[in-house]
Amino acid sequence: MTNTTEKQAALPNSLPRPPGEKEELLRIWETPSGWRWITAVNNTVVGLLYLGAAFAFFVLAGLLALVMRTQLAIPENDLVSQDLYNQIFTVHGTTMMFLFAVPAMEALGVLLLPQMLAARDLPFPRLSAFAVWAYIIGGGVFFSTVFYGLAPKGGWFMYPPLTLTEYSPGDNADFWLLGIGFIEISAIAGAIEIIVGILRTRPPGMSLDKLPIFGWSMLVFAGMIVVAFPAVILATMYLEIERSFGWPFFTAAQGGDPLLWQHLFWFFGHPEVYIIFLPAAGLVSMIVPTMARRPLIGYRLIVVALIATGFFSFGLWVHHMFATGIPSLSMAFFSAASMTVAVPSGIQIFSWIATIAAAKDRFRLTTPGLFVLGMLFIFTIGGLTGIMVAMVPFDWQAHDTYFIVAHLHYVLVGGMVFPLFATFYYWAPMLSTRMLSERLGKWCFWLIFIGFNVAFMPMHISGLLGMPRRIWTYSEASGWGPYNLISTLGAYLIGAGVLVFIVDLIRNFRVGQGGQLNPWQAGTLEWLSADLYSTRSIPQVSSREPLWTQPDLSEEVDSGQHYLPNAPTGARETLVTSVIEAKPQYVIQMPGNGWAHVLAAVFTAACFLLLTIKVVAPALVCGVLAILCGLAWVWELDKGPGKGPVDIGAGIELPVYVSGPIGHGWWAMVILMVVAGSLYLSYLFSYLYLWTVAPKVWPSDAGGLPDLKWPALSALLFTAGAAFFAVARRTLPAPGHPHLGTPLLVLLGALSSILAVYLAVGCHWQAGLRPTVSSYGAMVYTDGILTGQLVFTVLIMSLFVIARHFTGKLDRVRCATLENTALLVYYTAAQALVGLVVIHGFPRMIL
Ligand code: HEM
Numbered sequence: 067m068t069n070t071t072e073k074q075a076a077l078p079n080s081l082p083r084p085p086g087e088k089e090e091l092l093r094i095w096e097t098p099s100g101w102r103w104i105t106a107v108n109n110t111v112v113g114l115l116y117l118g119a120a121f122a123f124f125v126l127a128g129l130l131a132l133v134m135r136t137q138l139a140i141p142e143n144d145l146v147s148q149d150l151y152n153q154i155f156t157v158h159g160t161t162m163m164f165l166f167a168v169p170a171m172e173a174l175g176v177l178l179l180p181q182m183l184a185a186r187d188l189p190f191p192r193l194s195a196f197a198v199w200a201y202i203i204g205g206g207v208f209f210s211t212v213f214y215g216l217a218p219k220g221g222w223f224m225y226p227p228l229t230l231t232e233y234s235p236g237d238n239a240d241f242w243l244l245g246i247g248f249i250e251i252s253a254i255a256g257a258i259e260i261i262v263g264i265l266r267t268r269p270p271g272m273s274l275d276k277l278p279i280f281g282w283s284m285l286v287f288a289g290m291i292v293v294a295f296p297a298v299i300l301a302t303m304y305l306e307i308e309r310s311f312g313w314p315f316f317t318a319a320q321g322g323d324p325l326l327w328q329h330l331f332w333f334f335g336h337p338e339v340y341i342i343f344l345p346a347a348g349l350v351s352m353i354v355p356t357m358a359r360r361p362l363i364g365y366r367l368i369v370v371a372l373i374a375t376g377f378f379s380f381g382l383w384v385h386h387m388f389a390t391g392i393p394s395l396s397m398a399f400f401s402a403a404s405m406t407v408a409v410p411s412g413i414q415i416f417s418w419i420a421t422i423a424a425a426k427d428r429f430r431l432t433t434p435g436l437f438v439l440g441m442l443f444i445f446t447i448g449g450l451t452g453i454m455v456a457m458v459p460f461d462w463q464a465h466d467t468y469f470i471v472a473h474l475h476y477v478l479v480g481g482m483v484f485p486l487f488a489t490f491y492y493w494a495p496m497l498s499t500r501m502l503s504e505r506l507g508k509w510c511f512w513l514i515f516i517g518f519n520v521a522f523m524p525m526h527i528s529g530l531l532g533m534p535r536r537i538w539t540y541s542e543a544s545g546w547g548p549y550n551l552i553s554t555l556g557a558y559l560i561g562a563g564v565l566v567f568i569v570d571l572i573r574n575f576r577v578g579q580g581g582q583l584n585p586w587q588a589g590t591l592e593w594l595s596a597d598l599y600s601t602r603s604i605p606q607v608s609s610r611e612p613l614w615t616q617p618d619l620s621e622e623v624d625s626g627q628h629y630l631p632n633a634p635t636g637a638r639e640t641l642v643t644s645v646i647e648a649k650p651q652y653v654i655q656m657p658g659n660g661w662a663h664v665l666a667a668v669f670t671a672a673c674f675l676l677l678t679i680k681v682v683a684p685a686l687v688c689g690v691l692a693i694l695c696g697l698a699w700v701w702e703l704d705k706g707p708g709k710g711p712v713d714i715g716a717g718i719e720l721p722v723y724v725s726g727p728i729g730h731g732w733w734a735m736v737i738l739m740v741v742a743g744s745l746y747l748s749y750l751f752s753y754l755y756l757w758t759v760a761p762k763v764w765p766s767d768a769g770g771l772p773d774l775k776w777p778a779l780s781a782l783l784f785t786a787g788a789a790f791f792a793v794a795r796r797t798l799p800a801p802g803h804p805h806l807g808t809p810l811l812v813l814l815g816a817l818s819s820i821l822a823v824y825l826a827v828g829c830h831w832q833a834g835l836r837p838t839v840s841s842y843g844a845m846v847y848t849d850g851i852l853t854g855q856l857v858f859t860v861l862i863m864s865l866f867v868i869a870r871h872f873t874g875k876l877d878r879v880r881c882a883t884l885e886n887t888a889l890l891v892y893y894t895a896a897q898a899l900v901g902l903v904v905i906h907g908f909p910r911m912i913l
Pocket residue numbers: 128131132134135155156158159160162163167220221222223471475478479482483521534535536537557560
């Protein structure tokens with residue numbers, strides 16, 4: 067590989083470029099027309115669809131908010147029944163948090179990142195397409211439950227015991243559990259794409275310290291999703307299993323504890339607020355410098371603040387539980403910690419203010435600029451009331467009153483909705499042939515801004531006057547009437563503002579790349595002229611605002627003078643660069659449009675939904691079909707070396723196939739292991755937590771415990787399974803010389819893992835333990851489920867690898883498939899061994 071100085075010397079490439087290059091790119095990246103566009107696999111198309119769907123959910127949940135506000139406008143109103151009101155606030159909260167806020171941010175990542183990184187696409191475009199379809203189908207079904215009385219009523223955090231079958235019979239709660247579990251999975255899929263994309267597909271020269279702040283914020287965002295979401299997935303699993311099969315995770319009489327739900331939920335739910343806020347802050351950090359026409363003040367400090375926020379926010383979940391009677395020392399600790407997390411947010415706010423104050427000429431009060439200022443105002447108020455509720459005595463006073471409703475909307479709307487509207491107005495010209503209207507934009511801003519404060523400011527007062535949240539009506543005598551009437555009027559003003567935006571969108575937005583180029587004179591790469599293949603060539607970057615410091619860049623990139631001006635393999639491809647310094651490493655060949663991922667999403671959704679209404683056999687059929695579609699999809703992923711090294715310009719030749727830790731597939735697998743690891747840690751936490759709550763349901767003499775020889779044998783088999791795979795990798799044949807050794811070892815590896823799980827679980831059954839009797843039994847068998855899932859995946863992947871072998875697609879060079887399977891096997895063995903030690907060791911230790 068060439069070194070950097072040579073590279074720079076060779077750029078820009080000499081002209082003219084061979085004719086037809088641009089036409090070929092256009093052809094390769096074309097989006098299918100008509101109804102076939104649903105097969106599109108391109109982050110620009112998919113990202114727009116994603117964003118549109120998220121915005122639609124915002125509007126729908128907003129309409130529900132208007133219904134609630136109308137109901138509360140006057141005392142003793144009976145527009146909606148209490149039961150319906152409960153459904154409405156649950157669906158409003160759940161939709162806003164899960165179907166709007168997080169997906170909107172992921173959508174922006176999928177849409178903006180490839181352009182900001184001038185990457186042809188992020189590395190797993192089909193994964194994002196799958197995530198989007200899964201989300202649209204799952205979300206749509208979940209939302210529609212409110213129309214036929216099937217919506218859950220437990221509030222967006224669904225606390226048991228209220229959500230257990232005794233108190234929430236029927237399928238309502240199951241819709242929440244399966245719907246949300248499903249959407250979390252799609253969020254994780256998106257997060258993997260974003261992490262690998264940011265770390266590996268930056269343009270040459272964009273070292274990590276030149277990454278646009280939005281990239282940093284998305285990196286922290288996606289990292290937090292990967293760590294936090296598994297906890298809630300596990301919690302929803304517990305609750306669904308308890309509801310369907312009666313395993314007592316949350317029922318106190320059998321050693322469960324409803325607080326377990328709260329711990330797991332808030333371990334996710336608190337970071338969730340920052341998961342929503344951080345990318346929004348990243349967006350603001352991109353808009354402010356442009357409107358101030360100068361680089362952001364304190365870039366490095368902001369990066370540190372972003373990482374610190376991500377890190378600290380995990381320590382804070384307990385502050386949602388101050389009113390649950392936890393020990394006061396831990397309350398003091400979490401109270402202090404809750405306040406510290408305000409510091410990094412403060413750093414960012416000061417940096418924006420400093421940049422605005424130091425603006426060249428004047429800060430431009432365009433619509434995006436106004437929304438940023440509105441955000442500063444509203445979010446700061448929300449932060450201040452947040453510090454108030456972080457104080458334990460005040461929290462006891464305000465807990466579950468409208469003060470909290472006001473606080474949470476100031477934080478969420480200020481921290482996320484305002485930046486989002488700024489984003490719409492700011493980035494629309496990147497995608498549209500026509501800018502949004504500045505005149506309508508100002509109307510939109512003022513209506514939303516004034517409406518918001520009119521709606522939510524009075525809630526602080528009604529809250530302090532004692533109005534509890536989640537009540538569907540109240541008496542005249544309470545004195546809350548006037549405040550509620552004002553709130554409701556404000557809510558309608560917000561609605562009017564959103565309507566103005568939609569009108570603006572319809573009047574002025576035309577999809578199609580290549581509107582007015584860089585209308586705000588911004589400095590980052592997304593403002594290069596771009597098409598569906600992103601930029602014509604991938605630029606060599608030398609600063610944080612390349613368009614400000616490299617005046618000829620736009621023209622050079624457009625005429626193909628930078629990297630990869632053509633399509634050397636004749637298919638979709640992008641450049642992979644090194645993690646820190648962004649040196650070119652290889653060229654990925656990427657998938658084109660197709661049906662497999664769409665069908666996989668449809669069948670996965672169908673499987674989950676059929677399970678919800680307990681139609682088991684068709685659900686299983688859909689599950690199998692989903693797996694088959696998934697296999698068809700990955701079958702063509704590993705395209706193999708095919709072509710030798712290709713020329714990407716500037717005298718650099720790069721391979722088109724790699725395996726091992728340099729490959730992007732390897733990275734995705736490692737992140738997936740972090741997801742699994744986080745899930746398992748949440749499980750271990752639950753195990754120990756339930757033991758501290760109900761030690762008496764744990765074995766008190768060795769009688770009920772299986773003989774130690776079984777777990778020992780199981781451990782041996784897990785280790786053997788891993789060893790078989792390690793050897794299998796060594797026996798890979800040279801290309802064109804297959805032999806049966808490799809598939810045989812793979813099969814043995816999978817089989818011994820299966821036998822290992824069978825022994826690990828079966829021995830408890832033999833010893834008489836049943837999962838429905840006590841939380842101890844439930845925990846033991848849950849370990850079996852978690853490891854069993856992994857082993858099931860290992861089995862499917864092993865069969866896949868074997869099929870690859872027999873079709874001549876597996877050898878010493880083309881080995882990424884086997885490598886990824888082996889990684890999963892090693893992880894599975896490690897998790898299983900930890901599980902065996904805990905499940906069989908811990909009860910003996912405490913005997
Ligand atoms: C912009 C206009 C909005 C209005 C007028 C509005 C109004 C309301 C109202 C009236 C409630 C019910 C309070 C209660 O009865 O306890 C509520 C709850 C809630 N809202 Fe909003 N909201 C808006 C936007 C948002 C946004 C953007 C988010 C999140 C991103 C959000 C998240 C929530 C949550 C999490 C709850 C709690 C639901 C629960 O208690 O289960 N809201 N909202």
